[in-house]
Amino acid sequence: MDQKNLQRMFFGFIAAVVVLAVFLLNHQIKQKKRQQSTGDSANVVSYIEDGDLGKKPQKKPHQVININSVKTTASGKERITDDSKKLSYLDVYKQLQISRVCQTFYTFWRNNDLEADVTKVVRRPQYFYGQQEYAQSEQVPLTIEQSDSLKYWVNQCYGLWEDYGVFDSDKPGSIPLNDVIETISSKLLSMVPKTPKEMDLKQTLQMAAQWTASYQQLESALEGEDSLDLSAASELYDELEVLQGLDDEIKAEWFDAQSNDLPDADALRDQHFDLLRQIRVLEQHIKEQKVVNHEKLAQAEINFQSHDQAMNLALRTQDGDVFFEIIYALNGRQTFLFNILGYSHQSNHAQPAKQYQITPDQLVYETSGQNSSISHQWELRYAFQLYLCDLGWDCGPKSPVIMNYCLVGFGSYPDACGKDLPSFYQEHLISPNRWHDVLKFKSLYKELFYE
Amino acid sequence: MSNSNFKTMFVLLVIGIISIWVFRILTVAPKNKETLKAVLQAEDSSHKQDRLVAEKKSMLSNKETANFLEFSESEVQTISELLLPFQFHQDLYIEVKIIIELNRGCFYLIKSKKQCESIRARYTKINGLIKNFQDLQKIPPSTELGDVLKKGVNYDPHQPEAFRKSAQNKITMVLQSQNPYVLGLEAISSYYYHDRHGEVLPITRWLNSQDQVYNSTVLMYSLLTIADRIEPSVVAEPNEFSSMLFCSIERTICDFDFETAYQAIVMPGMQKDVDLLISHLERFAESGEF
Numbered sequence: 001m002d003q004k005n006l007q008r009m010f011f012g013f014i015a016a017v018v019v020l021a022v023f024l025l026n027h028q029i030k031q032k033k034r035q036q037s038t039g040d041s042a043n044v045v046s047y048i049e050d051g052d053l054g055k056k057p058q059k060k061p062h063q064v065i066n067i068n069s070v071k072t073t074a075s076g077k078e079r080i081t082d083d084s085k086k087l088s089y090l091d092v093y094k095q096l097q098i099s100r101v102c103q104t105f106y107t108f109w110r111n112n113d114l115e116a117d118v119t120k121v122v123r124r125p126q127y128f129y130g131q132q133e134y135a136q137s138e139q140v141p142l143t144i145e146q147s148d149s150l151k152y153w154v155n156q157c158y159g160l161w162e163d164y165g166v167f168d169s170d171k172p173g174s175i176p177l178n179d180v181i182e183t184i185s186s187k188l189l190s191m192v193p194k195t196p197k198e199m200d201l202k203q204t205l206q207m208a209a210q211w212t213a214s215y216q217q218l219e220s221a222l223e224g225e226d227s228l229d230l231s232a233a234s235e236l237y238d239e240l241e242v243l244q245g246l247d248d249e250i251k252a253e254w255f256d257a258q259s260n261d262l263p264d265a266d267a268l269r270d271q272h273f274d275l276l277r278q279i280r281v282l283e284q285h286i287k288e289q290k291v292v293n294h295e296k297l298a299q300a301e302i303n304f305q306s307h308d309q310a311m312n313l314a315l316r317t318q319d320g321d322v323f324f325e326i327i328y329a330l331n332g333r334q335t336f337l338f339n340i341l342g343y344s345h346q347s348n349h350a351q352p353a354k355q356y357q358i359t360p361d362q363l364v365y366e367t368s369g370q371n372s373s374i375s376h377q378w379e380l381r382y383a384f385q386l387y388l389c390d391l392g393w394d395c396g397p398k399s400p401v402i403m404n405y406c407l408v409g410f411g412s413y414p415d416a417c418g419k420d421l422p423s424f425y426q427e428h429l430i431s432p433n434r435w436h437d438v439l440k441f442k443s444l445y446k447e448l449f450y451e
Numbered sequence: 452m453s454n455s456n457f458k459t460m461f462v463l464l465v466i467g468i469i470s471i472w473v474f475r476i477l478t479v480a481p482k483n484k485e486t487l488k489a490v491l492q493a494e495d496s497s498h499k500q501d502r503l504v505a506e507k508k509s510m511l512s513n514k515e516t517a518n519f520l521e522f523s524e525s526e527v528q529t530i531s532e533l534l535l536p537f538q539f540h541q542d543l544y545i546e547v548k549i550i551i552e553l554n555r556g557c558f559y560l561i562k563s564k565k566q567c568e569s570i571r572a573r574y575t576k577i578n579g580l581i582k583n584f585q586d587l588q589k590i591p592p593s594t595e596l597g598d599v600l601k602k603g604v605n606y607d608p609h610q611p612e613a614f615r616k617s618a619q620n621k622i623t624m625v626l627q628s629q630n631p632y633v634l635g636l637e638a639i640s641s642y643y644y645h646d647r648h649g650e651v652l653p654i655t656r657w658l659n660s661q662d663q664v665y666n667s668t669v670l671m672y673s674l675l676t677i678a679d680r681i682e683p684s685v686v687a688e689p690n691e692f693s694s695m696l697f698c699s700i701e702r703t704i705c706d707f708d709f710e711t712a713y714q715a716i717v718m719p720g721m722q723k724d725v726d727l728l729i730s731h732l733e734r735f736a737e738s739g740e741f
Contacts (some may be wrong), residue, residue: 003457010461015467017468126663127649129656131625261605266584371715375700378665413661431660433727437720 047050062139063147064117067158070151089191089198093321095160096188099181101400102157104337104408110175118154122146123412145417149406172303197319204314204322208329211307219353221300224290233289240282247275304356315360316451320393323449327384330359339404342384344378345444360384364444376441382430383441386422390446395421405429522589526580530590533576539632544590549575551587551633552639556695581614596624596633606648618651619735627735631678635692638674641667653741657731658724664722669697672717673728679709 029317087095108121124140127133134140142150165176166185226233250272257265311326324341331344344359361380370376389395396402397418405416405424416429430438486562496685514636539549554574557567581587592598625637654666674695683691698713704712716727735741 006458006461010457013465030725039469125659129650131649133649136609172558213593218709242660263585270583370718371701371704375668375716376718378662415661429661431658431665431720431724433658433723434660434665434718434722437718440718 014418021076021402062141064116064364065119065147065150065154067154068115070154070158087194089188089202090195092184092188092191093198093201093368096181096184097394098156099160099184099402101166101336101338101403101408102153102160103181105154105157106161106180114158114174118150122150122407123409125412125414143414143417146406146412146414149398149403149417153403153407197321200317200319200322201325204325207307207310207314208325211304211311212329214304214307215353215357218300218304218356221293221297222352224292227291229288236282236286236289240279240286243275243279243282247272247279249277275364301356304353308357315449318391318450320388320391323391324388324393327360337404338401338407339385339409340381344379360445363448364441367444367448368441376437378437379441382425382438384443386425386442387445388436389421391450395440459596478667489518492621521587522580525592530577530580534573538573540594540597540630542592542594543678544587544592544601545594545633545637547577547581547587548600550577551581553695554635558690579693584736589701596628599624600633600636604651611648615651622732623650623736623739625674626677626732629681631682632692634678634681638671638678639692639696641670641674652732652735654728654731656741657728660724669721669724669728672713672721672725673732676713676725677729677732679713683708683710 016093079202104117108116108118119139119142122142160180161176164180165189166183167174168174168176188202188205193202223292228236250268253289254265254268254272256262257268311330315323315326319325327341327344331341333383335341343361362378364383365376385395385401394400397420399421401421402416402419402424405413413424413429416424419427425438426435452678527543530547534543534546534550537543539546550573553567553570559572577607581590588601590601590678592601599621604614604621606614622637625633629633650663650666655661655663658666658669660666675696678692693709694705694707694712697709697716698709701716704715707715713722731741
């Protein structure tokens with residue numbers, strides 16, 4: 001081979017190597033770009049195994065529920081209020097019941113705004129072993145039944161605001177200026193009942209109001225009046241208020257530390273109990289300086305006992321709403337959670353007036369022969385509510401008590417949504433063995449009060 | 452460039468290129484699925500290695516810290532001698548833990564139980580060294596059970612399954628201990644803290660009950676019943692947990708033994724649930740199965 005050909009071969013070879021190098025470099029760059037889009041390192045050709053796709057559970061997109069989202073739905077047509085129909089006494093009473101349990105929503109809307117996502121009102125459901133886990137900061141998705149229930153109740157609650165609310169004329173559709181529950185109660189007071197049930201109900205509500213007033217008078221008379229001068233008495237009350245405020249803060253920190261397994265939980269608990277001891281000492285001191293007006297007390301006792309007797313006689317009814325209203329009054333009417341009624345030993349009525357009161361659950365207890373009231377409080381509550389259902393009280397899928405369980409009780413129970421109360425209790429909440437204990441108490445309610 | 456130099460350079464260049472080519476073939480694996488997997492795993496392994504090293508370092512530093520916060524041998528010896536003979540468990544950590552819990556129970560719940568006098572006396576002996584929970588944690592456990600009780604069960608929201616496994620391990624060890632005081636301690640702890648982060652055992656399924664307050668109560672009674680079967684309590688005898696519990700619920704039965712108080716307070720349906728749960732717990736402790 002002559003030199004010229006050899007040179008041509010050489011330079012041709014170099015040129016081929018250069019072309020090959022450029023081609024390989026271009027290929028590398030393309031691979032690198034593809035790798036970067038999949039997150040793998042530059043030296044690894046990325047690929048995705050088919051089996052990897054779909055391994056991570058797909059999270060359902062969160063559905064926001066607010067007033068606007070429910071206004072045009074089918075549940076928007078289910079309200080009691082129909083402009084073309086004049087409401088009866090019973091209709092307005094049912095509105096009162098609805099408004100009582102709507103307090104959760106009203107508080108939420110007052111603290112947020114009307115466009116806020118109402119799903120945040122729903123309490124976190126109880127966790128059962130084996131269920132999907134959600135972080136504390138993560139909202140547990142609502143079940144379909146919970147969503148349906150929530151939409152229904154948003155519509156019901158907001159509807160009452162629209163019907164009974166007094167609004168600032170400059171801000172239509174905003175938060176009402178009045179307390180809707182009070183407005184409905186006032187309307188009910190002014191209405192004339194027509195049917196025997198309505199008359200019975202009105203009479204019961206009036207009697208319950210009189211009982212409450214007499215009970216408050218008795219409490220006041222038993223407490224007595226301050227014997228210290230105004231400034232000395234004020235000093236004691238102010239100190240008590242400070243300690244109670246501090247205790248509330250410490251308690252909140254303690255519960256938070258417990259929930260998050262923080263090491264200072266025990267120390268905070270000890271601080272709380274120390275403060276509690278100081279509060280009790282101060283309360284005792286305040287109590288000791290009070291002087292009871294015995295004439296006033298005697299009058300209050302007689303007055304209360306006559307009203308209490310009337311209430312106990314009224315319990316012998318076959319009307320679920322009447323029975324409910326009496327228990328509601330005896331429990332202090334403080335709660336919007338109907339599912340915790342039926343056990344009044346820890347009601348909002350303060351000592352010592354409670355000793356004058358004999359409640360239906362106490363009568364059931366005495367009749368049953370069981371010891372210890374505190375440990376059976378929930379059996380009594382369930383029995384009371386099942387008895388109410390037997391009397392025709394609203395225990396259906398759209399009832400306030402089911403709403404308490406489904407959405408806004410102490411933790412929510414999705415299995416309650418769309419069911420009636422007895423079915424939910426027997427099929428989900430109460431064990432088969434415990435069911436017999438509950439039925440025992442229920443039979444005593446019937447034995448004592450059903451005529 | 453002369454002809455011979457050019458030829459030499461050319462030959463050298465070709466040999467060099469071929470050598471490089473052969474070298475790459477021999478040392479670099481072909482890029483197919485299996486080799487790429489291995490590379491990924493190797494990278495994961497290296498990340499894993501980094502993590503393990505970091506964990507080990509962390510453990511060492513914790514151990515150092517723990518050692519720094521533990522009582523010295525002489526202090527441990529002093530506490531032991533003050534409490535001899537041990538009444539509740541051979542492990543000093545567990546013995547002291549039970550004394551502290553009983554003393555707290557005496558302070559907050561019961562004002563005049565006879566057992567509280569001896570408990571307070573024993574607590575007073577060690578109160579100079581052990582004033583609070585942090586001091587308790589300075590005692591080194593001498594048993595595996597003590598170690599588990601000392602570490603406790605910590606909830607990590609990123610690893611809830613680990614929390615439940617840890618809680619199950621603790622309950623298993625407590626049940627296997629057959630120690631009535633340890634069972635009593637776990638009973639009270641379960642009652643107050645059982646469902647704080649959701650169930651750690653499928654009690655809802657076992658009892659067919661979604662009422663977790665009820666389920667916690669049944670669990671508490673189950674553990675106390677097991678404890679009582681190991682060492683039946685009578686008035687003024689140990690197993691103070693059950694008597695304190697009943698006394699806090701109902702003052703009229705403060706001086707009753709466990710069996711009498713249990714029959715007085717616990718309704719028939721709940722008693723059946725307690726027996727049912729005991730059978731599930733015993734099977735779980737034995738086999739680890741639900």
